[in-house]
Amino acid sequence: MINRVSALVALLLISAVSFAQSLNQTDAAGKRHGLWKGTYEKSKRARYEGTFDHGKETGTFKFFEDNKTSTLAATRVFAADGSCITTFFDEKGKKVSEGKEVNKLREGEWKFYDAKTEKLLSTEPYLNGKINGVRKVYFANGAVAEEAAYANGVKQGAYKQYTEKGIVLEESTYKNDKMDGPATFRNAHGEVVSKGQFANNIKTGKWEFFEKGKKAREEDMTNKKVQLARKERKN
Structure with a gap:
């Protein structure tokens, strides 16, 4: 019995050594090949694990938080062309976002979730790592x-x-992240409250204001700003 236990222990030790020797290897060209596992420099906890094929990531890579439980922070599932589907998780393992990456840049539609309810919060279309298209x-x-x-x-x-019922509350126009152009504001019943023009995030020109769906008054926002500036100078 003792000899059998000793033999099993020896076998396990040999297996452990063999496994360790098969980790973090490179090919003849010095490229990563096979299973790799990385650790955080200070804590030595698991940082990532995944398989390389002569320097190219393949299959699923896992990335971990630097904490006692090595919580899963993200996964990347690689395709043959080198692109990957990336998924991020919160500290409780709930999915918070997912989408495609090409050369480590976001590409195509990305989805973002409420970690508590797991419901879709928003979608963003990406091109070369930047939002291009309609964000919802x-x-x-x-x-x-x-x-x-x-x-x-x-x-x-x-x-x-x-x-939530689909009534449009605001229709406006943006230029370089600032309101610039025509804008219309409505109440929850769909009735127009005001409309006019913006220039560089500031109301300008004639604005129309409505009450119960009917035009109540007009205001020249450009002159209003000039008059306000004059008052400030006098004070």
Whole structure:
């Protein structure tokens, strides 16, 4: 019995040594090959693990938080072309976002989730790591709450805000992340409250104001700003 136990222990030791020798290896060209496991420098806890094929990531890579339980922080599932589907998790293991990466830059549609409810919060279209297209934000019931056009990572173009019932509360225009152009604001019943123009995030020109769906008054916002500036100079 003792000899059998000794033999098993020896076998386990040999297996452990063999496994250790098969980790973090490189090929003849010095490229990573086979299973690799990385650790945090100070804590020596697991940082990542995944398999390389002559320097190229393949299959699923896992990334861990630097804590006692080595909580899973993210996964990357690699395709043959080198792109990957990346998923991020919170400290409780709940999915918070997912999408495609090409050369470590976000590409295509990314989805973001409420970790508590696991419901979709927003979607963002990416091109070369920057938002390009219409970003959408959702209510808990799945209805669209906001739509904003982006170009090269900044708000550029039409913006809309909705109620949960689909009524448009705001229609405005953005240029370089600032309100610039026509804008219309409505109440929860869909009635126009005000409309006019913005320039560089500031109301300008003639604005129309409505009460119960009917035009109540007009104000020249440009002159209003000039008059205010004159008052400030006098004071």
